[in-house]
Amino acid sequence: MKKILNSPDSYVDEMLDGLCAAHPEFYAQPEPRVIVRAGGKTPGKVGIVTGGGSGHLPVFTGYVGKGLLDGCAIGNVFASPSAEQMAATMRHADAGAGVLRLYGNYGGDVMNFDMAGEMVEMEDDIASTTVLLADDVASAGPEEAAKRRGVAGMVYAFKIAGAKAEHMASLDEVTAVAQKAADACRSIGMALSPCTVPQAGKPTFEIGETEMEMGMGIHGEPGIWRDELKPADEIVDEMMERLLADMPLGQGDRCSILVNSLGATPPEELYIIYRHAKAVLDGKGVEIVMPLVGRYATSMEMAGATITLCKLDDELEALLKAPCDCAFWRV
Amino acid sequence: MKKILNSPDSYVDEMLDGLCAAHPEFYAQPEPRVIVRAGGKTPGKVGIVTGGGSGHLPVFTGYVGKGLLDGCAIGNVFASPSAEQMAATMRHADAGAGVLRLYGNYGGDVMNFDMAGEMVEMEDDIASTTVLLADDVASAGPEEAAKRRGVAGMVYAFKIAGAKAEHMASLDEVTAVAQKAADACRSIGMALSPCTVPQAGKPTFEIGETEMEMGMGIHGEPGIWRDELKPADEIVDEMMERLLADMPLGQGDRCSILVNSLGATPPEELYIIYRHAKAVLDGKGVEIVMPLVGRYATSMEMAGATITLCKLDDELEALLKAPCDCAFWRV
Amino acid sequence: MAEFTTASLRAAAARIADHAEGVAAKLNEADGRLGDGDLGITVSKGWREIADNAEGLPDDLGKAFMECAKCFQRASSSSYGTLVATGFMSAAKACKGREAVPFSEVSGLLAGACEAMMARGKGNLGDKCVLDSMDAMARATAGLDEPAALQAAAEAAAAETVEAFKPQQNKLGRARMFGEKSAGIADPGQIAALEMVHALA
């Protein structure tokens, strides 16, 4: 296993220690596997919490910060945190105005977060709502869109809901705009090489020396097809085609686009991808607003990339452009 | 070759097109392979230029921006730009107060930049100076320190010199503080896996499935030893020992530390490294100022990490903390 | 009329925990074929946590089941862990305040757990998952009130469920992503259910 670590069992806890030690101005860990904003809470502000497996930095933990999230429950690499940890996160994030649970649509996470919601409602009288990200168009057809996995689109939902909450909107309002952002996102990924989950010690999948998989998930979930690696522009054409088939955009539409590395793929190659993705959108007369290119939602050292489109209206655009601040993203 | 690209020959130019298209507020490309600040120049400000091979984003090009660099000449992956391109960059960066050439100590780059300096002095009457980064302690002993390679330490030099120039200091002053920053930096790297230069099409070096190389350079230059991969804390102990042997730090000293990924190594593992590096410095009573953890100077998809220490006095600390803004770093 | 108590629960937990450790590798492998390969760890860790805390289980069966739920969930938060915990919680509600429960209620407890697990995981019968095992066991044990007969009926039903669903496609959880490829592969959660009742033989 080619990873820099001390022991698979301490990977996540040492990572969180290091994160808080490096950025004490952003992150605090009031109890194990729970990260909240270092500055404490703003009374009356809706709390936004997320949670999920480790191994996706900056997702999920990294996006705790001003104009973004209030708390995050952290599981082992690619594994759900427990309902108890999620409940604890919600208790820390609640500032009297209720809590939005905003996270990716994965079976284990959903069951645990639902259970956590019931726990804090019963025991702590905390009102809470759920918005699930289900943006990966490769993971289910449009007729089963609710079964889709949540991937990089959650970055937009964090940003937009976070900005709304910062404006002291109510839980219903924050929930509504988070849902609107989630509904406006479509993502698709492609992978070139796997990553290694420390506790498993071996690669998440196997793939030939010159193969790529289109539509693969961020934990190595199977995609749509596997074939010889194609030229960048052809890959982008297919990705954009599948995104736009699911959410048509044309003259007069506005969107943001996130070209995201799964980890190993360098920014050089993301810019090659962006160059052509922009050409595709330009060709359709779609206006690009605040494009994002970088490592926003990763799978440790996996090679590959995802493209997310987030269709914007005036409200979403204003919230996307509102200030935010964490160790990984500042607007 | 597992890379997302259209053709090895277009890799760099398409990357630069995408970079400028994604961040038109930061970067402009007035002629091929020359990147300058989008906003134009500030009359009377010293220009700071750098240059070197592609494949190290954010180094070099990414650090063109306010409070940082004014221009960058870009070569093919891991290859020097030509003297002519460097001269062109200097002409674009000159705003009447002269130009500092600030870059890494690599034979080809030095010869070309020297030649470029002579060209613009003769033809354009531009006064210019040179400061070389030679921070890699693994690349030569202290008695031959001037022969050392420049690696991630250049991030500190860019930041500090850039802040000084923004204060409208003279060429001599900017040069002096850049040299002071360069002298205050020590770096060391370790690599787990190679990367692939598009035009070569094969990995830069070979290394066993469970091996690491201590002291390896960012183009795969040989290091100090190669052995079985060790636990993170042991790796950090050895790296810190070698850095501190070259530049002792103790009670009352202040430094910044950069824990940098060479590309594939994920932030999770950088935080595991940071956690222990901080413990080492804490143990010596050294105060850490503005630690940096992330991908600041990379080798595309190489796996591995570097640690840089930058010893600070009041002047360097103030300049390090001064505002800066580019697509990859905002302070 | 035979009844079960917290003592019965303690004995069962010890037997299942031991058996689960023996079949953990096999369950991991089964889960690896249709998912992330952690099911053996989930089941063995969950039951070990209950067995380790068995001495302290209160006599009130409601509280004892609730404690089991917490143990299981704490030990593993993968889907199966949460579902098992949900089943325990449903039993906790049904047995609240009682120190002995007639074995004739087991069928109803299984049906109640199945329903709670459907609500928690938003799954349906026929999706090829542990719910189908729970439902089959609940139906097979209806009207029985003798431990050995209950176990035999439940095990037979669990075994039939694995075989009956094997040719079908998984419609739930990670395995759903495998689509057609999942046909012909036994559902790991159903195998785990079978192993758990088998441990009580």
Place this chain on the structure above:
Amino acid sequence: MAEFTTASLRAAAARIADHAEGVAAKLNEADGRLGDGDLGITVSKGWREIADNAEGLPDDLGKAFMECAKCFQRASSSSYGTLVATGFMSAAKACKGREAVPFSEVSGLLAGACEAMMARGKGNLGDKCVLDSMDAMARATAGLDEPAALQAAAEAAAAETVEAFKPQQNKLGRARMFGEKSAGIADPGQIAALEMVHALA
């Protein structure tokens, strides 16, 4: 007294460009052993660029050499490319304003180029690099003024240099990093120098 002109330069460039293409793979390989494996590309691309622009070279040898420098540097900015360009620039200065230069000056031109390349690359004689070849050729050709004799003396000197330095360690450029491992491996830049004179045989 034989003299050389821009026409001689054109003829030489064509011969070296052709030969360099043939040995490019071999030079890449030699450079791969002590560096980044691009020397064959550098040398062949550089000379091809000169040969392609040979027709347009001016009769003023100073300007012609300057044009050669620009061609070489444009085609490749790896160390060797910049060093060769530097050598051409030094020749350009020495020949400025002349349309014919006696072959007896070749030795001096080589020495001058060597000096300029030392200044540019901050290398020293004995560092095991192309400078040693230049110096040896300059010394071996001293006093000669006939093309064939010049070529023969230069080639012999270049060949001896490769062999003489092979057992030593490289003290310059990328190869320096290989330390002791570089002893026993011929310096690629010295091999390239030999191939260039050999092309004129």
